[in-house]
Amino acid sequence: MNANADNSSSTGDVGRRNIVTLQSHILEEQLRQPHATGMFSWILSALSISAKMIAASVRRARLEDVLGSVGGHNVQGEQQQKLDVIANDILLRNLGNRQGVAIVASEENEEPVILRAQNDGETRYCVMFDPLDGSSNLDVCGAVGTIFSILRKDRRSARVEDSLLQPGSQQVAAGYVLYGPSTVLVLTIGSGVHMFVLDPSIGAFVRVAENLRIPQRSKSYSLNEGNRLSFPQGYQDYLHWAQQNGYSSRYAGAMVADVHRILLKGGVFMYPPTAKAPKGKLRLMYEANPMGFIIEQAGGKALTGPGARILDVQPIDIHQRTTVILGSSDEVDHVVARL
Ligand code: P6P
Numbered sequence: 001m002n003a004n005a006d007n008s009s010s011t012g013d014v015g016r017r018n019i020v021t022l023q024s025h026i027l028e029e030q031l032r033q034p035h036a037t038g039m040f041s042w043i044l045s046a047l048s049i050s051a052k053m054i055a056a057s058v059r060r061a062r063l064e065d066v067l068g069s070v071g072g073h074n075v076q077g078e079q080q081q082k083l084d085v086i087a088n089d090i091l092l093r094n095l096g097n098r099q100g101v102a103i104v105a106s107e108e109n110e111e112p113v114i115l116r117a118q119n120d121g122e123t124r125y126c127v128m129f130d131p132l133d134g135s136s137n138l139d140v141c142g143a144v145g146t147i148f149s150i151l152r153k154d155r156r157s158a159r160v161e162d163s164l165l166q167p168g169s170q171q172v173a174a175g176y177v178l179y180g181p182s183t184v185l186v187l188t189i190g191s192g193v194h195m196f197v198l199d200p201s202i203g204a205f206v207r208v209a210e211n212l213r214i215p216q217r218s219k220s221y222s223l224n225e226g227n228r229l230s231f232p233q234g235y236q237d238y239l240h241w242a243q244q245n246g247y248s249s250r251y252a253g254a255m256v257a258d259v260h261r262i263l264l265k266g267g268v269f270m271y272p273p274t275a276k277a278p279k280g281k282l283r284l285m286y287e288a289n290p291m292g293f294i295i296e297q298a299g300g301k302a303l304t305g306p307g308a309r310i311l312d313v314q315p316i317d318i319h320q321r322t323t324v325i326l327g328s329s330d331e332v333d334h335v336v337a338r339l
Contacts, residue, residue: 019206020206020207021204021205021206022044022048022185022204022205022206022207025207026041026045027041029191039099040173040189042099043095043125044173044187046101047094047095047148048185049094050094051146051185052198053094054087054090054132055177057083057090058132058138061083061138067081067082068082068139070084075108075110076283081132083135083138083144084131084132084135087131087132087146088109090131091104091106091129091146092104092106095115099116099123100124100125101115101123101125102114102118102120102124102125102126102160102163103116103126103153103161103163103164104127105127105129105164105285106128106129106130106131106286107129107133107283107319112161112318118153118158118159118160125152125153126150126152127148127150127151128149128150128164129149130146130148130286131146132144132145133176133254133255133256134252134253137253142253142254143178143254143257144179144254144256145176145179145256145260146177146256147255147256147287147290147291148173148176149168149171149173149286150171150173151163151164151166151172164315164318165314165315167313167315168289168293168310168311169309169311171190171290171293172190173187173189173190174187174188174289174294175188175290176256176259176260176294178256182197183197183205184197184260188294191297192211192297193294194209194210194212195208212264212298213299214263214295214299214328215328216299216330218262218266219242219246219247219267220249220250220262220265220267221238221239221247221248221249221250221267221268221269221331221335222250222261222267222268222269222270222327223251223270223271224253225239225249225251227272227276230276232272232273234338238335238338241334250267255269255287259291259295262300263294263298263300266327266331267327267328267331268325268328268332268335269324269325270324270325270335271324277321279320279321279323280324282324284310284315285315285319285320288302288322289310289311292309292310292311292324295327299329300326300328300329300332301325301327301329302326303325303326303336304324304325305336305339306336306339307336310322
């Protein structure tokens with residue numbers, strides 16, 4: 001039984017377990033903030049509702065013939081899946097209904113969506129997200145996910161969109177939803193990492209673990225070895241060392257699935273520079289930053305290279321890409337020692 005699990009008895013008798021839902025967890029956290037207005041909680045609830053709606057769409061995708069591509073390409077030049085658009089619309093609609101949100105930015109939208117004017121005194125937050133990460137896995141019933149990042153609006157900025165270009169260290173919350181055999185939501189608001197599982201019988205995310213800690217080491221690495229020959233030499237040297245030392249390789253092709261496995265079991269996830277993506281493929285603002293925040297909050301490391309913390313990168317564009325090396329601290333060290 002997971003040592004982090006909530007009051008779970010050794011027999012796992014769910015009947016006696018104190019059920020804490022995501023909503024009550026959020027309210028517990030709000031009560032700890034003397035000046036909280038409830039706006040932040042409302043935004044998290046919009047993300048929770050969106051996750052339930054997206055999960056329902058993902059589970060029925062094959063039945064409702066919403067798999068496959070829409071024929072267009074997103075700002076990344078990637079084929080846009082029908083469910084990418086559905087998930088994006090769900091998030092835009094639910095977040096648009098929350099007065100505290102000034103602006104949102106999505107992998108699927110070239111430009112940010114300004115919801116309220118910079119001088120609107122009620123708005124305090126900016127939300128960025130990848131609505132359906134790894135969506136190319138959908139057609140083969142593979143794991144997909146949603147990744148989100150929340151920043152405070154910078155009231156000193158002249159334009160509301162300027163608030164988006166803050167380093168990851170300024171995030172006030174980050175999380176992901178993994179649509180796998182169960183729907184799992186992992187969240188940090190800067191005081192630990194907590195995990196929730198959607199219980200369809202009550203339609204609520206139930207807290208199953210608090211203050212998750214990533215194992216310090218684990219002989220497992222995760223990257224697309226199909227690009228090995230174009231990796232910088234240091235990464236190739238690492239792979240040679242790892243294979244000589246009995247490491248296993250695990251790669252789902254969806255960052256949420258790979259990072260979730262590493263959060264729970266340990267290991268290291270990488271997206272190195274490649275010939276096709278010389279600066280790395282993953283997006284800083286709505287993939288690397290939120291995942292980096294979660295991994296660091298769980299006691300791991302999240303770097304773009306030796307001594308370069310992901311959360312310290314000063315962004316210049318909301319869709320910029322970055323190299324990613326994140327996971328167990330000892331395993332990240334083994335990689336950067338060879339770069
Ligand atoms: P590749 C999915 O498209 C994604 O953005 C991440 O979820 C995933 O880690 C990566 O790209 C997979 O990229 O080049 O290995 O298919």
